[in-house]
Amino acid sequence: MADDEGTIAVPQSVIEVTAFMPDARNDPHPKLKALRENCPVMRDEMAKTWFLTRYGDVRATVNDRSFVRHPLQSEEGSISRQLIEDDEAPSRTSILFLDEPDHSRVRPPLAKAFYTRINKMKSQIEAIVDETIEAAPASGRFDLMAEIAVPIPVLVIARILGVDEDRLPEFRQWSEDVILGLNPVRTPEETARMETGSIALDTYFRELMEARRAAPGDDLISDMVQLQASGDAPLSDDELVINLGALLVGGNLTTTDLIGNGVWLFLTHPDQMAALKADPGLGAQAVEEVLRFEAPVSATSRILETDKAVAGCPMKHRQVVFCSLASANRDAETFDAPDAFDITVKRPSHVAFGGGPHICIGAPLARMEARRVYQKLFERYPDMRLPEQDLVWRALPFFRGLERLDVEI
Numbered sequence: 001m002a003d004d005e006g007t008i009a010v011p012q013s014v015i016e017v018t019a020f021m022p023d024a025r026n027d028p029h030p031k032l033k034a035l036r037e038n039c040p041v042m043r044d045e046m047a048k049t050w051f052l053t054r055y056g057d058v059r060a061t062v063n064d065r066s067f068v069r070h071p072l073q074s075e076e077g078s079i080s081r082q083l084i085e086d087d088e089a090p091s092r093t094s095i096l097f098l099d100e101p102d103h104s105r106v107r108p109p110l111a112k113a114f115y116t117r118i119n120k121m122k123s124q125i126e127a128i129v130d131e132t133i134e135a136a137p138a139s140g141r142f143d144l145m146a147e148i149a150v151p152i153p154v155l156v157i158a159r160i161l162g163v164d165e166d167r168l169p170e171f172r173q174w175s176e177d178v179i180l181g182l183n184p185v186r187t188p189e190e191t192a193r194m195e196t197g198s199i200a201l202d203t204y205f206r207e208l209m210e211a212r213r214a215a216p217g218d219d220l221i222s223d224m225v226q227l228q229a230s231g232d233a234p235l236s237d238d239e240l241v242i243n244l245g246a247l248l249v250g251g252n253l254t255t256t257d258l259i260g261n262g263v264w265l266f267l268t269h270p271d272q273m274a275a276l277k278a279d280p281g282l283g284a285q286a287v288e289e290v291l292r293f294e295a296p297v298s299a300t301s302r303i304l305e306t307d308k309a310v311a312g313c314p315m316k317h318r319q320v321v322f323c324s325l326a327s328a329n330r331d332a333e334t335f336d337a338p339d340a341f342d343i344t345v346k347r348p349s350h351v352a353f354g355g356g357p358h359i360c361i362g363a364p365l366a367r368m369e370a371r372r373v374y375q376k377l378f379e380r381y382p383d384m385r386l387p388e389q390d391l392v393w394r395a396l397p398f399f400r401g402l403e404r405l406d407v408e409i
């Protein structure tokens with residue numbers, strides 16, 4: 001909240017900077033700046049968490065291997081515990097919250113197979129982007145999120161995993177349903193949909209694994225069951241199913257928002273759109289600048305395994321440290337003119353994908369999809385513009401994306 005002179009009050013709690021609060025939902029950056037400048041290491045006793053907002057502190061914390069990740073390692077009542085499902089036992093978690101020694105056993109073979117797959121399928125992934133853009137309306141006004149930003153990531157991951165064409169409509173529905181799990185204040189009806197979707201996906205992944213064991217295909221599930229059989233991927237079937245699900249939950253909404261936030265930024269910064277059109281070689285840098293400027297995931301967390309100083313403050317065993325990626329990416333200590341969206345300058349690396357051992361496994365895929373979308377979209381619609389509308393940002397804490405984005409051709 002700003003006072004009469006426009007000064008932003010320094011937030012006292014983490015909730016104040018999430019999309020639960022209307023002002024932060026519309027634009028979290030003024031409050032994050034107030035924290036960065038006045039209280040860069042904030043303790044929130046209600047949420048039982050620390051909150052770091054400076055780039056240097058965030059970077060050092062996400063990279064530090066002495067922290068752990070699983071919410072049940074944190075103190076009673078912490079925000080991390082409140083955000084997980086009751087049955088999120090350490091044995092039922094994906095790599096997202098997996099700790100050592102299991103993280104180092106499960107992630108490397110999955111990451112290696114995933115990256116090999118993405119590289120092998122680059123032209124297929126780009127074809128999905130192109131076809132989706134070509135299928136969008138040729139003229140008039142439409143919602144870019146519904147027509148382009150939502151379908152592309154789910155169609156791409158379905159192709160990578162090897163989902164059968166005839167099961168695609170169901171797969172899209174289940175993917176949407178499981179993502180409801182990201183919303184801690186979902187309705188009972190949404191919880192029921194989430195649970196049904198999650199069971200259906202689980203069952204389908206197991207079916208696919210059996211089918212690909214019998215007759216391997218050209219897809220990630222075939223790769224993983226073969227690596228399992230040869231002993232090169234020491235994962236149980238349960239672990240494989242949980243982590244295939246994590247590729248969906250971790251990758252769909254986030255990539256959707258990278259696409260949506262980017263299109264919105266280019267349409268509201270015509271000089272940057274012109275720069276991209278004039279030099280398509282700026283494509284990769286443009287994606288990085290969108291990630292920096294409006295990070296689709298605004299925060300990640302770590303948990304202390306021992307008492308120690310973090311960001312210069314003494315902290316205790318089992319305390320949670322939330323790292324604001326959105327804030328770190330706008331820190332003037334690291335980025336010149338941080339509040340300018342500028343794709344033409346080479347900037348230091350952002351932290352939109354986190355860092356260290358848990359750095360986003362899907363980063364190369366998200367980058368590949370977004371780069372192709374920006375290129376193809378503005379090629380197909382050279383005169384695309386933003387019509388008059390009230391922009392609605394999603395009310396999901398720790399994520400930043402638009403509910404809809406109407407564009408006019």
Ligand code: HEM
Nearest residue numbers: 095096247250251254255258300353354355358360362366
């Ligand atoms: C723009 C798109 C994306 C953003 C902004 C994003 C962001 C993040 C962030 C911030 C983390 C936590 C990192 C940390 O704590 O250090 C993460 C982890 C993860 N992401 Fe992404 N992500 C994106 C796309 C994807 C995609 C496309 C996939 C999969 C297909 C994916 C799957 C995952 C998984 C499985 C993890 C857990 C990794 C681990 O803990 O070892 N993400 N992501």
